[in-house]
Amino acid sequence: MSTTHVAVFWWILAAVLFSIIHASPQPLHIRTQWNNGIDGYFIVSPSLLGRGWTATITCNKEIDQIEIWSAMLISSNIGSGKSTIVVRNDDIFSDGDSHPPEEVEIVVRMATDNNIPQCTTETNPISAPATTPAMNGRTTLLTTTEPPTPKDFNYSEALSLSILFYDAQRSGVLPADNPIPWRSDSAVDDHGDYGEDLSGGWYNAGDHVKFNLPMASSAHLLSWGLEIWKDAYQSAGQLDMMYDMLKWPLDYFLKCWNPQTQEYYAQVGKGKEDHRYWGRPEDMSKFRPMWRPAYKCTRNDQCSDVAGETAAALASGAIVFKDRNATYSNELLTAAKSLYAFAKSNQGTYGTTAIMDANNYYRSNSYKDELCTAAMELYKVTNDASYLQDAISFYVPNSKSWAFSWDDKNVQCALMLYRAQGSRHYAAQVDDFIRSYMPGGELTQTPCGLAWRLGVGPLRYAANAALVALMAVDEGFGGDAYKIWALKQINYMLGDNKQRMSYQIGYGTKYPQKPYHRASSCPDPPTSPCGWDNINNPGPSPQILWGALVGGPDVNDVYVDNHVGCDFNAGFQSALAGLIHLQNQGRLPSSSDPLQSQQIKNCVT
Ligand SMILES: *[C@@H]1O[C@H](CO)[C@@H](O)[C@H](O)[C@H]1NC(C)=O
Ligand SMILES: *[C@@H]1O[C@H](CO)[C@@H](O)[C@H](O)[C@H]1NC(C)=O
Numbered sequence: 006m007s008t009t010h011v012a013v014f015w016w017i018l019a020a021v022l023f024s025i026i027h028a029s030p031q032p033l034h035i036r037t038q039w040n041n042g043i044d045g046y047f048i049v050s051p052s053l054l055g056r057g058w059t060a061t062i063t064c065n066k067e068i069d070q071i072e073i074w075s076a077m078l079i080s081s082n083i084g085s086g087k088s089t090i091v092v093r094n095d096d097i098f099s100d101g102d103s104h105p106p107e108e109v110e111i112v113v114r115m116a117t118d119n120n121i122p123q124c125t126t127e128t129n130p131i132s133a134p135a136t137t138p139a140m141n142g143r144t145t146l147l148t149t150t151e152p153p154t155p156k157d158f159n160y161s162e163a164l165s166l167s168i169l170f171y172d173a174q175r176s177g178v179l180p181a182d183n184p185i186p187w188r189s190d191s192a193v194d195d196h197g198d199y200g201e202d203l204s205g206g207w208y209n210a211g212d213h214v215k216f217n218l219p220m221a222s223s224a225h226l227l228s229w230g231l232e233i234w235k236d237a238y239q240s241a242g243q244l245d246m247m248y249d250m251l252k253w254p255l256d257y258f259l260k261c262w263n264p265q266t267q268e269y270y271a272q273v274g275k276g277k278e279d280h281r282y283w284g285r286p287e288d289m290s291k292f293r294p295m296w297r298p299a300y301k302c303t304r305n306d307q308c309s310d311v312a313g314e315t316a317a318a319l320a321s322g323a324i325v326f327k328d329r330n331a332t333y334s335n336e337l338l339t340a341a342k343s344l345y346a347f348a349k350s351n352q353g354t355y356g357t358t359a360i361m362d363a364n365n366y367y368r369s370n371s372y373k374d375e376l377c378t379a380a381m382e383l384y385k386v387t388n389d390a391s392y393l394q395d396a397i398s399f400y401v402p403n404s405k406s407w408a409f410s411w412d413d414k415n416v417q418c419a420l421m422l423y424r425a426q427g428s429r430h431y432a433a434q435v436d437d438f439i440r441s442y443m444p445g446g447e448l449t450q451t452p453c454g455l456a457w458r459l460g461v462g463p464l465r466y467a468a469n470a471a472l473v474a475l476m477a478v479d480e481g482f483g484g485d486a487y488k489i490w491a492l493k494q495i496n497y498m499l500g501d502n503k504q505r506m507s508y509q510i511g512y513g514t515k516y517p518q519k520p521y522h523r524a525s526s527c528p529d530p531p532t533s534p535c536g537w538d539n540i541n542n543p544g545p546s547p548q549i550l551w552g553a554l555v556g557g558p559d560v561n562d563v564y565v566d567n568h569v570g571c572d573f574n575a576g577f578q579s580a581l582a583g584l585i586h587l588q589n590q591g592r593l594p595s596s597s598d599p600l601q602s603q604q605i606k607n608c609v610t
Contacts, residue, residue, distance in 0.1 A: 033062060033113065033124035036370060042070075042116035044370075047126040049111060050460060062113060064088040064124035070116040088122070157596045158499045160581045160588065161241035166511050166552030167578040168246045171227075173524065173550060174571055175253055176215060176286065177205035187530055187548045191286035195273045197299045203273050206257035210570035211522035213286045214274035217261065218355070218367045221314040222411040223575035224254040225378070228321040229417075230472070230579025233479060235325075237585035248329060255322045255337060258315050264343040271311045272300040272360050284535045285527050300360040307353025311360075313375030314414075316345035320382035327386075338386055345379050349395070352376075369412055373399040377418040384425065396422060402430065405437050408458055409469040411572045420476050435477050442470040443490050453503050453562045453608035454493060462573055464508055464557035467494045469576035475583030488587065489594065495580055498554065503562035503608055509577075510569075511551040518545035519566045525550040562608070 033045040049058060060076070068083040068090075076092040083090065092111065115122060173185045176192045183189070192213065195203040206215045207223070228251055231238060238244045261270040274297045282295060289295045302308030319341035326334040354372050356364040363369075377399035384392035400418050409416045416438045423431035441447040442456040449457045458466035471491035477483040478491075493501070498508045506515040519526070519540075525548040527535035554577045556567040587593040 030063070030125035030127040033064075033126050035121075038121055041118060041121075043121055045113045045115065045124060047111055047113075047128070048459065049128055058128055058130050059091060059093045060111065060126050060128045062088075062090040062092070062124055062126050064090075064115070064122040066117055066119065066122040068115045068117050068122060071113060076111045088124075156500070158496055160495070160584045161237075161243070163499060163509055163512050163552075164237070164241050164578060164581045164585065165243050165246065166509060167554070167574050167581065168243060168250050168552065169511075170550065170552035170554075170569070170574050171207065171250050171253070171571070173553075174207040174209075175205075176208050176213070177257075185551075187527075188524060189287055189530070192273075192289065192297065194290075195297055195299065197268075197270050197301065201260070201263070201270070203257075203260055203270055203299055205253065205260060206273075207254055207571050208286060208524075210568060210573075211520065212274075212279050213282075213289060213523065214276060214279045214366075215257075215272065216363060216367050217258070217271040218311045218314060218363065218369060219411040219570070219572040220254055221258065221311065221318045222414070223571040224251065224258075225314060225318040225321055225382075226469075226472070226575035226579055227251060228318060228325055230582045231325050232321060233476070234579075234582040234586040236589055237582035240589050241585060248326070251322065251325070252333075255319060258319055259336065259340055262312075262315070262340055262344050262347075264340070264347075267304045267347060268301050269308060269312050269315070269344065269347065270299050270301045271308065271315075271355060272363055273297055276362055276366055283523055283526075283537045283540060285524050285530055287530060288535070300362060302347075302355060302359040304347070304351065306355070306359035307351050307357050307372075308355040308359050309348045309352045309372035310369040310375045311355045311363075312344050312348035313372060313379040316341045316348055317375065317379040317382045319344065320379065320386055323386050324382070341379075341383060341386075345376075345383055348372075348379065349376060367411065371401075371413070373401055374414040374418060378414045378421065381418060381421040381425070385421075393425060402434065405434075405441060408466045409438070409473050409576070410466065416473055420473065420480065423480055432477070432480070432482050435473065436482070439470065439474050439477060439483065439487060439490075442467070443486075449560055451558065451560055451562045453497065453501070455497050455502070455558070455562070456494060457560050460559060462556040462568065462570070464498055464554055465570075465573040465576065467557075468498065468554070468573075468580050471495055472576045472580040472583065475580055475587075478587070479583070488592070491580060492584060492593065495577070495584060498557075498577065501608075502558070504558070504564050506564070508555050508557055508564075510553045510555065511549055517555045517564070517566055520546065520550055520553060520555055521566070521568045522546070522550055522553070524548070 031047060033047055036044045036046055047060065049060065065087060067086060068088045071081060071083065071090060081090045082088065169184060172183065173188055175188065178190045178193055179188065193204050197203055207220050209216045209219060231247055231251065238247045278296050282289060302312060319337045323334045323338035323341060326337060352372060354369045356368050377396050380392045380396035380399060383389070384396060396418065400422060401415050404415060406413045406416050416435055419431045419434045423435065444450050451457050455463065456467045456470060457463045471494040474483060474487040474491040478488050500507050500513055507513045508517065510516050510520060521540065526539045526546045528547045550569065552574070553569040554573045555569055556573065558564040584593060
């Protein structure tokens with residue numbers, strides 16, 4: 006078949022699947038429930054992003070109250086023995102900038118005066134899909150009947166590239182040794198209500214908002230990997246680069262937190278305002294000043310999640326910097342302690358009163374997991390048993406996480422508690438989680454063997470789960486099965502896949518050419534203009550966004566250019582460190598091991 010025919014074939018298949026998925030009602034999933042109410046959620050298929058959709062929620066009972074997040078309520082008929090609620094996409098989704106899954110997960114809170122309702126949801130596009138304009142000309146399709154040949158990937162190279170991606174995300178005044186030639190100083194005026202300097206940190210994804218929850222969770226994941234597998238960074242010759250990279254967000258967090266006033270700035274930039282702009286971060290205020298408000302948590306707000314995660318990143322930073330710069334390590338620890346106390350003192354999620362703008366992008370579902378990991382990091386560095394007691398009290402037992410992600414760290418906490426205490430039930434929870442991702446578990450597996458959680462950023466979920474598996478191996482459980490599974494997930498990302506391409510930009514010879522990323526889509530700075538045409542027109546991005554892991558393929562292993570993000574690379578990079586560590590110890594099977602070719606055999610067109 007010619008490339009066009011293949012494209013047409015996939016398009017028809019996608020259209021058929023699309024109608025199957027959207028015509029039939031799905032159950033409303035329950036996240037939490039209490040005596041007379043639930044927090045339910047449903048996932049809007051990413052194929053509906055960028056166009057309008059409606060969802061009809063039907064329940065078998067009367068409902069007294071409803072609250073909807075991330076969607077708009079159109080109508081509700083809730084008082085006649087049965088309830089029907091219709092919602093539609095929030096305008097935020099039509100900005101042309103679709104985001105990680107927090108944008109496609111719709112949360113419905115319901116309260117009733119009797120039993121918990123049973124509900125289903127049915128999602129439909131407002132108008133039939135014609136083409137996907139934003140993706141015009143950006144599809145990469147291959148046709149082949151041969152399975153990929155297993156090969157030995159160079160994890161050290163992938164690791165060093167990943168560090169470069171974070172260098173490209175830097176905001177603020179860049180150092181003289183900035184390795185990204187098309188980046189320079191930007192957003193140097195970011196400031197708080199009283200002029201506090203808030204320059205620095207990482208831009209979130211392809212946009213220029215600084216969201217501290219995913220930023221801190223990325224920094225923490227990276228630091229955790231360095232803490233456990235420092236030898237990997239050493240053997241890859243990347244130790245100095247890694248410390249340098251990690252210091253960037255940590256320095257920023259130190260600016261954001263003021264223990265005297267008990268104020269923590271946890272977002273700079275406003276989602277909608279920022280996403281309307283397409284261009285370089287260096288030019289954000291060139292033609293008209295962009296409004297970049299700073300949002301903070303005060304002692305009257307609940308910010309346990311974002312402040313907790315930041316405390317975790319700072320405490321983990323204190324651990325890794327201990328033998329590098331004791332002064333800096335102490336600085337990080339002091340801030341981590343006071344920020345943790347702040348997070349713990351007024352418990353709740355940051356979207357409740359403090360930073361509502363974040364709810365549209367990184368709405369946090371719980372704060373106990375962040376308090377738990379923060380307490381564990383503080384316990385590791387101080388050895389103070391009260392932190393361990395805290396962690397145990399915040400840990401949620403017997404809950405199987407949907408994912409290990411910027412939002413949910415319960416499985417990470419289970420790993421940390423297991424390391425500290427060795428109790429089998431923590432390991433059992435980790436096992437449950439990993440098995441749900443492995444073949445035979447709960448997740449859809451693509452024909453080429455990727456554990457596919459969701460259409461937006463599937464690789465990041467698989468990479469994070471692979472990291473959990475490698476951490477488990479490090480703790481002595483899971484054995485070869487976990488090791489091989491993690492290896493295959495990462496190998497998939499580097500080239501053992503249907504596209505025969507690396508999903509990490511710049512790795513190998515074939516990789517994504519046009520990620521959804523403003524800075525790299527622009528021609529050489531500073532003179533050539535840059536705007537929406539630069540992303541909407543076909544053709545590769547002028548700058549190579551070295552090291553970025555893209556969102557990934559669809560459920561059939563087919564790839565259309567998509568997003569990148571700080572949180573996409575973090576678990577991936579730490580998983581690479583885990584693989585290099587095993588390699589250093591001679592414990593990783595090579596490509597000639599028959600175990601490696603199994604999944605690849607299924608991977609033919
Ligand atoms: C892997 O990549 C690194 C960095 O690019 C390079 O120095 C090294 O020689 C490579 N290793 C192998 C086995 O090719
Ligand atoms: C160590 O950290 C302190 C505090 O951040 C800093 O002032 C100092 O320059 C650092 N020392 C080195 C050798 O980097």
